[in-house]
Amino acid sequence: MEWGWSDAHEALDFVLEPSGMTFGELSSQGQIPAKKLFGDYGSKGFDTPSGKVELYSEQLEEWGFDPLPTYRSPLRADDDYPLLVTSWKVGPFVHSGNREVQALRRLHPHPMALVNEKTARTYGIHSGEPMVIETRKGRMVHIARLNASVSPGVVIAEHGWWFPERAPLDGWDESNFNVLTSRDRPYAREMGSSQLRGLPCRISPLDR
Known part of the structure; x- marks a missing residue:
């Protein structure tokens, strides 16, 4: 687990x-x-x-913290992990719920990740094909979808995915955004929580 x-x-x-x-x-x-x-x-x-x-x-x-919301980016892209990945959800599902509802899965059968066309060309990614998203903590597989609204250098991947049509726990980590995150530092100063978005990552076609 x-x-x-x-x-x-x-x-x-x-x-x-x-x-x-x-x-x-x-x-x-x-x-x-x-x-x-x-x-x-x-x-x-x-x-x-x-x-x-x-x-x-x-x-x-x-308590010594900023009294107003302040943007801080403790994790930055680098040569090994040159992109940033964040997460998003799609309408048919609520967090990890409803993947077992067949009518909703027909609307959205696979985990998707949005990338800019320029980013896709750079890393050999093709729309509709599986790609690997990898951080220092772990890796997962999503289907690539090109989207001009996504900033170059950013990957937006769906969270909450599992595959209820398989055996219990089969593939739980295959497309699970949680495997990309880490309990290691840096933590949020005010709450001690881990960073869940804006994670340095790299991408590649699944068969590479």
Whole structure:
């Protein structure tokens, strides 16, 4: 498994641990009724020092962070990985959901990656053919689609792909954007999260 669990059920048990249930117990029960935990800002305000929506965060400033959103690009393309890959989703699917719905898969049967025609020519990529997208962490395969709106030097690949028509876990990492990402530094200063987009990458035809 991608993050060290022995199988998918063990990973789901870990996610459900705070609820006191295992995946097997949840499967047999079907659902867990949830309490309504939203909308109380109307009576007591938001969980900010002022109780209001704060575009300028004095709390972040007090902690030593930028009080306003600031663009930073900690990872840059280089000679080995000269392109940047980011992710996008398509209408029929919600994250990794609905790939098993045949009517939706007929609308969009394969994972797609958008590249500029200039970028495609440089790396021998042809529209409609499979290409490899590789970062320092891992690699995946998507079908190339040329798109003039994509900036040269950028690859836009769909996320959330798996293949429910195959055996369980068969090909889970074949077109999975997660295999391109890393838990290594640099992390976001404010939250400690890993960088999920704008990853240095390289591309090639699948048969190269």
